[in-house]
Amino acid sequence: MKDYKKRMVIKPAILAVSSALVLSACGGGSSSNSGSTASTSNLSDAQKNYESFALTSNGGLHFVEGSLSFSTSSAGALSVGSSSTFFTTDSSIAQSPSTGIQSMIAGTTSLSSTLKVGTVSNGRQVVNGTVYVGAVPEQARVSYAGPNVQVDYLATDGSTVMRTLLGTSYTVVSLSGLISxxxxxxxxxSALGLITNTINGQPLYNAQANWQAGAAYIKVVRQTVGDELYTYDCASPSTTGNSPTPCSATISTLESFFPYASTTDGKTYQLSDGQIVTLQGVRAWVANSVLGGSTTDYRVYYQYNGGIYAGYMIRNGTTVQIAPLGGGTPQQNYYFLNNAAVQSIKSALNF
Structure with a gap:
């Protein structure tokens, strides 16, 4: 499950210039196998639906991501850009969490035989006063909490819990007939919508292709557990480790940092625009107004290692949301394919 990218949204961009097309988005599985032999009599409907996809024997969950760049020659031949990606981030568990906490099995798979898998980053968060980097591939522990599915995502050290998501709703939708x-x-x-575009009238997939038997997708609603503090480079240089570049390495207190002109947000923040609190073990200024991500978030500046760093906060209990591919009002469902649906898409692609 892919939920670590900044602001946790699919960020689509469609650009058509002459005969070139650029499409991007960021970021399911079941079969006839019976899955875990553990009894399902005590499971909630959400947990039963989750296992019908998530168990390794049922094919796992597959979240579509991609960035597509195409062009056509003067003769009308379609070609794909070398930087294009169209892939799934995959996850599964070996047994039912009703038997105990399960370790997530994670990876990535290209949907096109001609494309490489894109670069995946699971971001950085401040946890108990320390900056941690999310593990790639994802490392997570899956358990059941009441009628819900709880997933604890881990840092690269394999033990620190960076964030916890509580899955409260899992709705399975069967697929049959034409993919179109x-x-x-x-x-x-979902990013699967990238293939519904055409370039110079040429389709990116076979619109006459059908879904394979057993194909389905699952709609998942999740919420955060605990306040989350994400961080990133406030200025150059760009970094990837647990030492992001601060906004200021010389100012050590928030009271001395404001007013601050944020080029990222396009506004100047005053000290009075937020509240100073203790957040994830650091002294942090949290804006009063929402920042504007698909999932409700708030701008944060925090004191760390003698400087001031930038980040954003997602509050405890916030429903994780995603923006539709073409933009518009964020919605709360995340869409995952099962294995039969993934194989159907692979067979239908024209690139």
Whole structure:
């Protein structure tokens, strides 16, 4: 499950220039296998639906991500850019969490035989006063909390819990017939919709292709557990480790930092625009107004290692949301394919 990218949203961009097309978005599986032999009599409907996809024997969950760049020659031949990606981030568990906490098995798979898998980053967060980097591939522990599915995502050290998501709703939708006649929500609200575009009238997939038997997707609603503090480079140089570049290495207190002109946000913050609190073990200024991500978030500046660093906060209990592929009002469902659906898409692609 891919949920670590900044602000946790699919960020689509469609650009058509002459005969070139650039499409991007960021970022399911079941079969006839019976899965875990553990009894499901005590599981909630959400947990039963989750296992119908998530168990390794059922094919796992597959979240579509991609960035597509195409062009056509003067003769009309379609070619794909070498930097293009169209892939799934995959996750599964070996047994039912009803038998005990399960370790997530994670990876990535290209949907196109001609494309490489894109670069995946699971971001950085401040946890108990320390900056941690998310593990790639994802490392996570899956358990059941009441009727819900709890996933604890780990840092690169394999033990520190960076964030916890509580899955409260899992709705399975079967797929059959033409891929092109699928429910509009699947193409609108997931990166799978990238393939519905055309370039100079040429389709990116076979619109006459059908879903394979057993194909399905699952809609997942999740919420955060605990206040989350994400951090990143406030200025150059760009970094990837646990030492992000601060906004100021010489100012050590928040009271002396403001007013601050944020080029990222396009506004100047005053001290009175937020509240100073203790957040994830650091002294932090949290803006009063929302920042504007798909998932409700707030600008944060915090004291760390003698400087002031930038970040954003997602509050405890916030429903994780995603923006539709073409933009618009964020919605709360994340869409995952099962294995039969993934194989259907692979067979239908024209690139």
């Amino acid at each position: 006649a699928s429910p509009s929500e699947l193409f609108t609200n």
